[in-house]
Amino acid sequence: MNETVLSIRKLTAGYGGAPVLFDVDLEVRAGEIVALVGSNGAGKTTLLRAVSRVLRAEGGIAFNGEDILPLPPEKVFSRGLVQVPEGRQLFGAMTVEENLRMGAFRRTDKRTLKESFEHVYGLFPILEERRRGLAGNLSGGEQQMCAMGRALMAEPKLLLIDEMSLGLAPVIVDQLLDVLTDIRSRGVTVLLVEQDVFAAFSVADRGYVMETGRITREGPVSELGDDPAVREAYLGA
Amino acid sequence: MLLVQILVNGVLLGGLYGLMGLGMALVWGVLNVVNLAHGALIMLGGYLTYYLFTGLGIDPFVALPIAALGMFVIGYCLQRFILNLIVRSAMLNTLLITFGLSVVITYLAQLLFSADFRTINPTYSGANFAVAGITIPVVSLAAFVIAFVLAGAVWWLLNEMTIGRAIRATAQNLTAARLYGVDPRNIYALTFGIGAALAGVAGGLFGILTHLTPYVGATLTAKSFVIAIIGGLSNPFKVILGGIVIGVAEQLASLYLGPTYIDVISFGLLVVVLVVRPARSLRAA
Ligand SMILES: Nc1ncnc2c1ncn2[C@@H]1O[C@H](COP(=O)(O)OP(=O)(O)OP(=O)(O)O)[C@@H](O)[C@H]1O
Ligand SMILES: [Mg+2]
Numbered sequence: 061m062n063e064t065v066l067s068i069r070k071l072t073a074g075y076g077g078a079p080v081l082f083d084v085d086l087e088v089r090a091g092e093i094v095a096l097v098g099s100n101g102a103g104k105t106t107l108l109r110a111v112s113r114v115l116r117a118e119g120g121i122a123f124n125g126e127d128i129l130p131l132p133p134e135k136v137f138s139r140g141l142v143q144v145p146e147g148r149q150l151f152g153a154m155t156v157e158e159n160l161r162m163g164a165f166r167r168t169d170k171r172t173l174k175e176s177f178e179h180v181y182g183l184f185p186i187l188e189e190r191r192r193g194l195a196g197n198l199s200g201g202e203q204q205m206c207a208m209g210r211a212l213m214a215e216p217k218l219l220l221i222d223e224m225s226l227g228l229a230p231v232i233v234d235q236l237l238d239v240l241t242d243i244r245s246r247g248v249t250v251l252l253v254e255q256d257v258f259a260a261f262s263v264a265d266r267g268y269v270m271e272t273g274r275i276t277r278e279g280p281v282s283e284l285g286d287d288p289a290v291r292e293a294y295l296g297a
Numbered sequence: 298m299l300l301v302q303i304l305v306n307g308v309l310l311g312g313l314y315g316l317m318g319l320g321m322a323l324v325w326g327v328l329n330v331v332n333l334a335h336g337a338l339i340m341l342g343g344y345l346t347y348y349l350f351t352g353l354g355i356d357p358f359v360a361l362p363i364a365a366l367g368m369f370v371i372g373y374c375l376q377r378f379i380l381n382l383i384v385r386s387a388m389l390n391t392l393l394i395t396f397g398l399s400v401v402i403t404y405l406a407q408l409l410f411s412a413d414f415r416t417i418n419p420t421y422s423g424a425n426f427a428v429a430g431i432t433i434p435v436v437s438l439a440a441f442v443i444a445f446v447l448a449g450a451v452w453w454l455l456n457e458m459t460i461g462r463a464i465r466a467t468a469q470n471l472t473a474a475r476l477y478g479v480d481p482r483n484i485y486a487l488t489f490g491i492g493a494a495l496a497g498v499a500g501g502l503f504g505i506l507t508h509l510t511p512y513v514g515a516t517l518t519a520k521s522f523v524i525a526i527i528g529g530l531s532n533p534f535k536v537i538l539g540g541i542v543i544g545v546a547e548q549l550a551s552l553y554l555g556p557t558y559i560d561v562i563s564f565g566l567l568v569v570v571l572v573v574r575p576a577r578s579l580r581a582a
């Protein structure tokens with residue numbers, strides 16, 4: 061079995077005294093794509109924000125064996141733990157290229173920057189076409205590609221992706237899922253939060269189900285997909 | 298001929314006004330803080346330049362970058378250790394704190410520098426030359442050129458440098474900036490420091506072109522505010538243009554209405570601008 065990249069133990073977090081997450085345990089191992097699913101308001105985004113250390117939390121979060129709970133977000137980011145946030149959160153008044161450059165903000169080896177640009181433009185040719193245009197003027201699908209590209213420019217070891225498929229046409233979702241498979245083959249580990257459980261389970265190895273701030277089910281997606289409760293709640297079967 | 302001379306005076310003075318507005322606009326655009334102490338920082342920069350000149354005998358134009366550096370350090374520390382505590386709170390809090398800061402700085406200046414008028418007066422301060430009958434004072438022209446050069450430098454910093462991109466990123470999307478390795482506390486301190494450095498240069502030039510008292514801050518804050526609104530918060534050169542608009546308007550008012558109307562002009566224009574382009578003028582960088 062591969063080594064553990066992300067290990068979350070008894071994590072509790074919330075907003076201004078109102079708890080949202082309760083004793084969450086979750087593990088992601090090297091090279092895996094792990095899906096985290098759950099209904100609206102379950103706390104998935106809250107968990108990702110806690111892991112990226114932009115939200116106060118208690119419990120344990122280890123990244124490649126290091127306790128990252130005391131670290132500020134920029135240190136966590138520098139370690140290679142990179143998030144593609146819900147709602148894309150692009151720098152709307154910057155060009156596509158500048159957004160990608162922001163992904164490389166903490167990189168010290170600027171020599172290899174060109175290769176990263178080529179890699180991202182290879183995955184998403186539309187971004188190269190639009191590179192001088194403002195990110196705020198991109199279509200929804202293009203914005204998601206730009207957000208993914210920005211994250212890849214950071215040379216992530218672990219990608220946290222929040223609601224990648226939201227509001228996108230199926231063909232775009234498929235393209236993005238292919239990219240996930242591709243970057244996984246390049247050694248990037250992925251934790252994927254999705255409303256679209258069917259899409260998430262089509263690429264993921266394992267899955268977690270979150271309900272009102274607690275992990276209620278976990279296992280290989282093949283088993284989870286067969287679980288009657290999961291099927292009823294999330295796969296509409 | 299008199300009119301042309303007046304216009305030229307207005308444009309040259311306006312460059313300096315624009316430089317005053319530039320620091321204000323930068324801090325406003327990035328931190329969303331209307332810095333009511335901006336004028337007091339300009340005043341402080343003026344005195345710094347004054348003492349470098351009179352105390353150490355450093356030529357005032359050589360003293361400007363030293364004053365700028367000193368003001369950067371002061372600005373950086375003010376933001377890092379005081380203003381960062383309230384930067385994301387309600388506008389009312391930041392207004393109150395920066396107003397309080399301006400009162401404190403003015404009071405300290407009065408204690409340290411006395412309330413007397415001071416002028417930075419190098420030997421060449423009266424030098425001028427004529428072009429087609431128009432008199433151009435050398436120091437005014439120098440101030441104008443410096444304003445443009447610094448506007449260009451700010452533009453370059455924001456658009457071509459990694460740290461400048463991080464400043465804009467923080468202004469545009471704080472959430473994403475934090476997720477992508479930017480430490481906003483550092484960016485805010487840096488931005489405020491740059492704003493203070495620009496104020497420092499503006500203050501030195503102001504002391505060369507006119508005269509300093511510890512009380513000029515309030516008027517200069519008001520002027521910078523108006524210029525930032527006219528010029529917008531996103532393009533440094535537009536801020537300089539905003540300064541030129543105010544400079545020309547002031548000179549025209551002084552010619553046709555009398556010198557007492559000079560300070561009324563800024564606020565008259567502020568009202569006009571707020572009525573004509575309310576939302577657009579307040580958009581961030
Ligand atoms: N900034 C905030 N302040 C206060 N409460 C919040 C904040 N953000 C989220 N919450 C609350 O925390 C709970 C979990 O929200 P969260 O965004 O983590 O859910 P989610 O699983 O990501 O939902 P969705 O699938 O809709 O994105 C919700 O009840 C929400 O109202
Ligand atoms: Mg969410």
